[in-house]
Structure formats: C-alpha cells, structure tokens
Amino acid sequence: MHKQSISPRVSKAPPGPIGYPIIGNLPxxxxxxxxxxxxxxxxxxxxxxLGAMGPQQxxxxxxxxxxLQENSRNYIKGENFKSIKQVIGNGLAVAEGDSxxxxxxxxxxxxxxxxxxxxxxxxxxTISQMLDTWSxxxxxxxxxxxxxxxxxxxxxxxxxxxxIDSEDEISEMNQAWDTAYxxxxxxxxxxxxxxxxxxxxxxxxxxxxxxTLDRIVYRIIRSRRENSNSPDxxxxxxxxxxxxxxxxxxxxKQLRDExxxxxxxxxxxxxxxxxxxxxxxxxxxxxxxxxxxELKSVLNGRTPTLEDLPKLKYTRMVxxxxxxxxxxxxxxxxxxxxxxxxxxYHIPANSVIIISPYVTxxxxxxxxxxxxxxxxxxxxxxxxxxxRYAYYPFGGGPxxxxxxxxxxxxxxxxxxxxxxxxxxxxxxGHPVEEEPMFTLRPRHGILMTLExxxxxxxxxxxxxxx
Numbered sequence: 001m002h003k004q005s006i007s008p009r010v011s012k013a014p015p016g017p018i019g020y021p022i023i024g025n026l027p028x029x030x031x032x033x034x035x036x037x038x039x040x041x042x043x044x045x046x047x048x049x050l051g052a053m054g055p056q057q058x059x060x061x062x063x064x065x066x067x068l069q070e071n072s073r074n075y076i077k078g079e080n081f082k083s084i085k086q087v088i089g090n091g092l093a094v095a096e097g098d099s100x101x102x103x104x105x106x107x108x109x110x111x112x113x114x115x116x117x118x119x120x121x122x123x124x125x126t127i128s129q130m131l132d133t134w135s136x137x138x139x140x141x142x143x144x145x146x147x148x149x150x151x152x153x154x155x156x157x158x159x160x161x162x163x164i165d166s167e168d169e170i171s172e173m174n175q176a177w178d179t180a181y182x183x184x185x186x187x188x189x190x191x192x193x194x195x196x197x198x199x200x201x202x203x204x205x206x207x208x209x210x211x212t213l214d215r216i217v218y219r220i221i222r223s224r225r226e227n228s229n230s231p232d233x234x235x236x237x238x239x240x241x242x243x244x245x246x247x248x249x250x251x252x253k254q255l256r257d258e259x260x261x262x263x264x265x266x267x268x269x270x271x272x273x274x275x276x277x278x279x280x281x282x283x284x285x286x287x288x289x290x291x292x293x294e295l296k297s298v299l300n301g302r303t304p305t306l307e308d309l310p311k312l313k314y315t316r317m318v319x320x321x322x323x324x325x326x327x328x329x330x331x332x333x334x335x336x337x338x339x340x341x342x343x344x345y346h347i348p349a350n351s352v353i354i355i356s357p358y359v360t361x362x363x364x365x366x367x368x369x370x371x372x373x374x375x376x377x378x379x380x381x382x383x384x385x386x387x388r389y390a391y392y393p394f395g396g397g398p399x400x401x402x403x404x405x406x407x408x409x410x411x412x413x414x415x416x417x418x419x420x421x422x423x424x425x426x427x428x429g430h431p432v433e434e435e436p437m438f439t440l441r442p443r444h445g446i447l448m449t450l451e452x453x454x455x456x457x458x459x460x461x462x463x464x465x466x
Contacts, residue, residue: 014059014345016040016049024051024058033436034330037359047343050354054192056335057351059342062363064355065389066342067334068397075334075353083187084264086196087180087210089253091261092402100399102243106250107258107402110237116406117306118232122160123410124303127152127417134422137450142427144445146275149414153267153274156410161262162220163231173216179209181268185437217259221252234262262403268439269328270407273393274414276326277319279446280373281419282426287375288419291318292453295420304416312412317375319411323393325373327357330440332395357392358440366390423451 017040019025029036029050040048041062050058061067067075076096085094092103109115130152137143154174158164164173183206187193196203220235230236238258242249250258281288294314298304304312334353339346347353362370366386367377376382383391394401401407418424426432427447435443 012345014047014049014343014347015044016051016060017044019051022052022054024053026051026053034358034434037331037354037356038362041359041363045343047345047347053352057348058354059347059351060354060356060359061342062356062359063343063387063389064360064392064396065387067353067355068389068392068395068399071340072397072399074337074340076337077334083184083193086206087184088260088264089257091257093261093265102245103254103258104398104402105245106241106243106254107238109241110234111402111405113405115237116409119160119234119406120306120409120413122233123156123413124417126156126159127414128303130155131417131421134450139449139451142430142447142449145278145424145448146271146442146445149271149274149278150267152414153271153410157263157267159233160406161234161259161266162217163233163235164220169216172212176209176212177263179205180213181438183209188438213260213263214256217256218252221255221259225252235259265329265401266403266406270411272328272439272441273319273323273326274411275442275446276440277322277411277415278418278424278448279426279432279442280322280325281318282424282448284373287318287373288423290314291415291419295416299416299420301420304413306409308416309409309412312416314375315412315415316408317378319408319415320378320391320393321373321375324361324367324377324391325371326434326440327361327393328439329393329395329401330358330436331356358436360389361391361393363390419453421453423453424448425451 017025017028020027025036037060040050040060046061046063048060048062050060052058077094088094090099090103092100092107095103130148134143151174154177155170158170158173164170183202186202194200194203196207224230224235224239230239235255238250238255240249281291291314294312298308298311309316332355334355336347336349336351336353339349341347360366364370367390389396394404394407425448427449430447431444432446433443435441
C-alpha cells in the first residue's frame, strides 16, 4: 500500500458505511465490533471511514505499518487514552514525546531477556502451586480455564512485580483490578464520558478500587525505600534504574505509575490468550499431539527452565497462532496530529484511527487460510514471507509492548507445565463466544475438564511391584 504525507492535491475521502450524525456507525459497532470491523474491511478496503465519534472522525486502517512505524510521530494515543491514564497516571503506555523517550529508557533494561530470566523461578513455582490444586479436581468436574488463567497470571505478576506473599492482599488487589477493568471497558467506545467527580455507582466503585490499589502499591514502595534487603523482583529492578542522561532514578509517583502500567497490561491479555489456547488445542487433537511430542522430547516430565524455551519451538508456534486468531489486545486507537494521506485517502487532522490486530490477522491477503488454526504458519520461512505488520499481537513501531519477552516467557512456561500434566477437553455444549472488551475475553468463560497425562512410570509401576 503506497503512502506519503498529505499534499494539497489529495482530497479523496475513504469509503465507508453510512452512519448517523455525531455517533457515526457506533451503534452497529457496539452490537458486534469484531464482525462489524471485519465486514467493513471486506466491503470497503484497507481504509474505511466509520463516520463521526463526537467531534472526531473515525477511520479503520487494516494495513497499519504506516501508522505504527513509518509516520508514527504523527500518530499519538490522544484523547481515547484518557480513561487509561486514570489508572496508570503518566506511565509508559500513555506517555508521548520526550516524556515517553525518558520513560522507555528507564524501563527498557528491566524487561531485557536476562532480567526477565531471573523471574522464571517465581513463574514456575506459582504454576506448580496451581497444578497442585488441580490434582484434587476429578476428571468429571468442569472448571473455567479463563478464570484459572486469570488467577494464575495475576498471581505470577504480583509475585514477580511486588513479591506479595499475602493471599489476602493478592485477593484485595485482584478484586480492585476487576472493578477498574469494568470501568475501562465501559469507556472504550463511549462518546460522552462523565468525569469521575460525577457520583455514579460505576464512578464511585472505580475511585474506591483505585484507592485500594494506590494504598497497597505506595505502602510497598515506602517499605522498599526503608529496607536495603529487597527481593529480586521487577520493583527492585525499577528502583535500581537510573536515567543515563540525567542520572536520576524514579520518584515514588513514577514507580507507582509504572507499576500500574505493568499491572494493567501484564496479565489480562496473557490470561485471555492462554484460555483461547486451551480451547483451540481441545478442538485440534493433532496439534495437541505434536505439542506433547515436543514436550516429551525436550522436557521428559521435568519443570522447564529458561534455557529450555528456545528448544520449545512448536510450543511457541502454538501460542503465536492462538494470538493470531484471538489477540488479547484486539484493538488500538491513534490520533493524528496533522492531516495525512493513508492508502491514497485524505485523513483530516485530529481523527481517531482504529487499528485492529484481530482484523489484520484474518486478512486473506496475508493468510492463506485465515480462519484455520495452524501453528505451522509460524515457521521461520512462513513468517519471513509475510509483510512485517501482517502480525502484531504486541503492537508495533517505537511503542511496541515493552513486556513482550515477559509475556512470552510466562505463557510458554504455563503451556509446557500444564500440558505435561493434563489434556484439557471442552465441555460439550458449552457456548464459546468472543467478548471484545478492554481485552478479547471469552464471554461465558471456557468450561473444560481435566484428563491427567499418563507417564511411562504410571504404566509400568504396577508390574514392577509384583
């Protein structure tokens, strides 16, 4: 798709469905956003005008390289990230310009591969604890794997980030986050957003939840400042970080904002991807069988280590294909500072640009069988043959998710450890439906039963005892 900066000669407006005044196509989009956006691209092409959303015009761009990479300086997160700022303050996810560059410099070393590797013990210990609780569940008792993955990812993050051991405190933070998540999801496509000082039940609940999160986070920061013997977790790494240019570390407020940034993006998307992964594996036993072959070959029943992860190539490919079909972060928005030309169409300044990995990941132009679950599409050869932004589950360009290595490490460990112990089977008749909120959740959860894996030791042990 040829793109260049806007010139006075360019005046062609992109096509799109006819919408209503002020709210454009928002009613149709709210009814079924995934289907609506997918249909819009199929019918109108790479750039679609979706009418107005309040004072701004709304556009869908399905080939996002120009927005995310080539002219990324013209595209900021804008007004649509204000609700997220109410949670994460001035954290990395919402910072722009010089502020963003400084925050990125400070945060980048914390998420380097070898620093994340130091957290693998936190991860495997927490996964083992979950598997211990599963051992008491019968094979005929269904459990919601989305809820299970949420609890697991939350616990891993809180222990890796803040070394919280108190189950009461973990529960308190998780409950507060659930309230904050509901508020963020309600703001996603809201045309008119009431300020927090308006005492609606949702606003009051959100303010109370943020008070809980702030109280716990600031208490932990104060304790770390007063105690030189700190655990080797993400918070300690952040506190030991100094800006090379200024020589300054992070203030308590900066630490709080980055902790909330990590917490906001650090488990919700991973939990959703993992739930969809178990669902897809249950529908495709040949893929699950090949996964088992790799786990037996590489691990042979032992707990995976950081050094094992590069050898678990197919395990990673399974996760990558799951994120193609069900990306946890299914939609992004950007606002352009100046008028621009995208795909030969004029985009006025201060427009809202929708970019959806869910839509792009299913484009026939990029994917031969876009609706099929086929991890083989992520061999090195297949990946190299695709355009750079045919696949972007962690975003792209300068603002690509800084936690990608953490997330992939965590998810590979979880899939490897769980799949060595159990096969998960979808409960017959249970409805599985996408719920595109702040992340791409399963609307009714995903009910599954556990079938314990049988090891060779289990098979031969009775004979050996005779």
